Amino acid sequence: xxxxxxxxxxxxxxxxxxxxxxxxxxxxxxxxxxxxxxxxxxxxxxxxxxxxxxxxxxxxxxxxxxxxxxxxxxxxxxxxxxxxxxxxxxxxxxxxxxxxxxxxxxxxxxxxxxxxxxxxxxxxxxxxxxxxxxxxxxxxxxxxxxxxxxxxxxxxxxxxxxxxxxxxxxxxxxxxxxxxxxxxxxxxxxxxxxxxxxxxxxxxxxxxxxxxxxxxxxxxxxxxxxxxxxxxxxxxxxxxxxxxxxxxxxxxxxxxxxxx
Amino acid sequence: xxxxxxxxxxxxxxxxxxxxxxxxxxxxxxxxxxxxxxxxxxxxxxxxxxxxxxxxxxxxxxxxxxxxxxxxxxxxxxxxxxxxxxxxxxxxxxxxxxxxxxxxxxxxxxxxxxxxxxxxxxxxxxxxxxxxxxxxxxxxxxxxxxxxxxxxxxxxxxxxxxxxxxxxxxxxxxxxxxxxxxxxxxxxxxxxxxxxxxxxxxxxxxxxxxxxxxxxxxxxxxxxxxxxxxxxxxxxxxxxxxxxxxxxxxxxxxxxxxxxxxxxxxxxxxxxxxxxxxxxxxxxxxxxxxxxxxxxxxxxxxxxxxxxxxxxxxxxxxxxxxxxxxxxxxxxxxxxxxxxxxxxxxxxxxxxxxx
Numbered sequence: 153x154x155x156x157x158x159x160x161x162x163x164x165x166x167x168x169x170x171x172x173x174x175x176x177x178x179x180x181x182x183x184x185x186x187x188x189x190x191x192x193x194x195x196x197x198x199x200x201x202x203x204x205x206x207x208x209x210x211x212x213x214x215x216x217x218x219x220x221x222x223x224x225x226x227x228x229x230x231x232x233x234x235x236x237x238x239x240x241x242x243x244x245x246x247x248x249x250x251x252x253x254x255x256x257x258x259x260x261x262x263x264x265x266x267x268x269x270x271x272x273x274x275x276x277x278x279x280x281x282x283x284x285x286x287x288x289x290x291x292x293x294x295x296x297x298x299x300x301x302x303x304x305x306x307x308x309x310x311x312x313x314x315x316x317x318x319x320x321x322x323x324x325x326x327x328x329x330x331x332x333x334x335x336x337x338x339x340x341x342x343x344x345x346x347x348x349x350x351x352x353x354x355x356x357x358x359x360x361x362x363x364x365x366x367x368x369x370x371x372x373x374x375x376x377x378x379x380x381x382x383x384x385x386x387x388x389x390x391x392x393x394x395x396x397x398x399x400x401x402x403x404x405x406x407x408x409x410x411x412x
Numbered sequence: 413x414x415x416x417x418x419x420x421x422x423x424x425x426x427x428x429x430x431x432x433x434x435x436x437x438x439x440x441x442x443x444x445x446x447x448x449x450x451x452x453x454x455x456x457x458x459x460x461x462x463x464x465x466x467x468x469x470x471x472x473x474x475x476x477x478x479x480x481x482x483x484x485x486x487x488x489x490x491x492x493x494x495x496x497x498x499x500x501x502x503x504x505x506x507x508x509x510x511x512x513x514x515x516x517x518x519x520x521x522x523x524x525x526x527x528x529x530x531x532x533x534x535x536x537x538x539x540x541x542x543x544x545x546x547x548x549x550x551x552x553x554x555x556x557x558x559x560x561x562x563x564x565x566x567x568x569x570x571x572x573x574x575x576x577x578x579x580x581x582x583x584x585x586x587x588x589x590x591x592x593x594x595x596x597x598x599x600x601x602x603x604x605x606x607x608x609x610x611x612x613x614x615x616x617x618x619x620x621x622x623x624x625x626x627x628x629x630x631x632x633x634x635x636x637x638x639x640x641x642x643x644x645x646x647x648x649x650x651x652x653x654x655x656x657x658x659x660x661x662x663x664x665x666x667x668x669x670x671x672x673x674x675x676x677x678x679x680x681x682x683x684x685x686x687x688x689x690x691x692x693x694x695x696x697x698x699x700x701x702x703x704x705x706x707x708x709x710x711x712x713x714x715x716x717x718x719x720x721x722x723x724x725x726x727x728x729x730x731x732x733x734x735x736x737x738x739x740x741x742x743x744x745x746x747x748x749x750x751x752x753x754x755x756x757x758x759x760x761x762x763x764x765x766x767x
Contacts, residue, residue, distance in 0.1 A: 203656045226662025233660075239509030239652045240707035243426070250649050254661030300661060 153179040153213045153310045155229075155343055160199045160208035162192075169195045170206070173369045175362050179213075179310030179343040182334055184354045184375075186347075187364035188388045193347045194234065196364065197316050200345070201231045213309050226254045229312035230300035234320065236293045238281050244268065244292050245277040251296030260302075267299040268292070270333060272326075286321040294318065294330060304342025313337055315346040319353060331357040355379055355403045363387045379403045430711035433704065437718035441491075444725040448487045451729050454478055486622040489630070490725040493619070493687045496634045496679035498720020499713055501694020502701075503641045503679075506648030506709055507567070507672045508581060511702070511757060514695040515680040518585030520562045521691075522592035524677070524684040526599075527558025532610050533599045549629050556633060556681030562588050563673045618741045619687055619728050630686040637678030638717055644672055645710030652707070690743050692750020693720050699757055 177183035531554035570581035650658035
């Protein structure tokens with residue numbers, strides 16, 4: 153089962169932001185979308201979540217998303233936006249419940265609390281959302297998204313997490329925690345597509361990587377194949393050196409070795 | 413996992429509190445209704461009349477008129493108008509994701525008012541066939557259209573890419589309100605004596621002119637709009653997370669917004685058409701309820717209807733007794749009570765209101 157984007161084109165006014173971008177993500181894997189600022193990463197995710205007008209075809213588990221009603225889509229995939237603003241003083245648990253009610257995750261009333269516990273925010277359940285720091289708010293939103301698709305596989309169909317820069321305002325411990333959650337979701341049979349800024353976290357957690365640059369997909373494939381000196385240097389417009397840890401062979405990129 | 417079950421217990425309470433508030437508020441509404449029937453310019457009192465009825469005595473002609481033709485329709489109008497104002501306030505605040513969005517403040521009331529004035533002054537020139545069909549409902553319908561138009565314009569102007577700018581909303585509301593006020597002024601200038609009298613009565617913001625005719629003219633549109641609004645709870649909760657996220661959690665956002673705008677316009681329009689501009693109910697009621705039992709729209713909307721009706725009836729009682737036998741326009745009472753609350757919200761949320 154896959155989440156597929158085929159020949160996606162998006163324009164803002166006369167500027168073409170995405171030119172014929174295609175991407176295939178498999179269930180059971182973490183697929184990362186990386187690329188420099190303005191390369192169209194978030195726009196691609198926006199098209200895949202039908203948040204903005206696009207041409208081309210996006211399909212979830214082989215069904216065109218345009219053929220699905222909003223609530224049908226909501227039961228198959230959940231979306232974590234880059235930044236979340238919330239009107240009105242809902243408590244943390246109420247926010248997560250809104251997500252839970254959206255996704256036909258079953259009637260288990262404990263799911264919202266379990267989701268909060270998963271992101272390490274259970275003790276803040278009764279706080280008002282507006283009192284939270286940026287990083288805490290981001291984790292609560294992740295809990296909301298998890299509560300929406302709590303079971304990674306439902307009725308034999310994989311469900312999907314679409315995450316737009318899920319670790320952007322988190323400290324290193326919580327960056328790892330969030331990526332572990334994504335990893336576990338994929339290991340349990342669900343699919344994860346994440347727009348990533350941090351190449352090292354991408355190298356650590358992603359199975360597949362798509363590299364966007366100038367609105368085009370310039371490389372896509374298994375993480376170790378795609379993250380190489382040439383592709384990254386071309387994408388980011390500076391000389392980057394990919395190294396590998398002797399112990400795990402996981403690639404890493406140090407800014408020290410980059411030259412603009 | 414004791415810690416987990418501890419924290420589960422408390423937030424459930426807020427849901428329960430909001431649900432039990434339904435009953436408390438319904439009881440309060442009943443009490444307010446009794447007070448409203450009891451008090452008035454004549455010394456006819458409900459308790460005395462009930463005693464008479466129980467004893468099997470006939471009510472005198474005057475007593476019948478006071479009870480059936482003056483106080484009861486006034487009470488009925490207070491209930492429909494009060495719930496309409498509060499629910500359209502709560503609904504509009506949900507749509508604009510801001511506790512300060514109230515039809516009366518952002519020009520929707522003025523737009524509805526323009527519609528009403530148009531129908532009073534220029535209604536006579538409409539083809540007879542339309543007049544025959546619209547009948548008593550003409551002013552309500554015109555006010556509804558005026559409210560609908562101004563809500564649409566307001567939303568278009570202040571929302572870009574699914575985000576509503578509060579500053580733009582308030583400023584656009586001021587502009588829309590002044591424009592509607594100016595055009596209304598021109599119409600008032602054009603009006604003849606009889607029309608001026610109608611306009612004056614209408615513009616005072618009062619339940620004083622209540623009659624069964626007016627109640628039946630406004631009630632259908634208000635009941636339809638408020639009834640529809642009561643089903644928008646889940647959608648408005650989703651909208652609190654922003655339009656994009658609302659769509660991601662399965663809400664048909666475009667459809668929801670259109671229905672919301674129609675419901676706000678219907679309730680505001682019909683309320684304005686029969687009672688003029690009564691301010692602050694739409695802003696105070698939802699705010700107090702959010703403090704009491706949280707912002708969940710699934711319970712907030714019904715509670716707003718109940719508390720809105722109760723408060724308006726009580727304000728009407730105050731308006732009737734405070735300078736009896738004369739009476740104060742109810743708009744003055746609601747403004748005196750409501751404006752300070754509005755300022756208090758601003759003061760408390762100074763850091764939170766994103767302008």
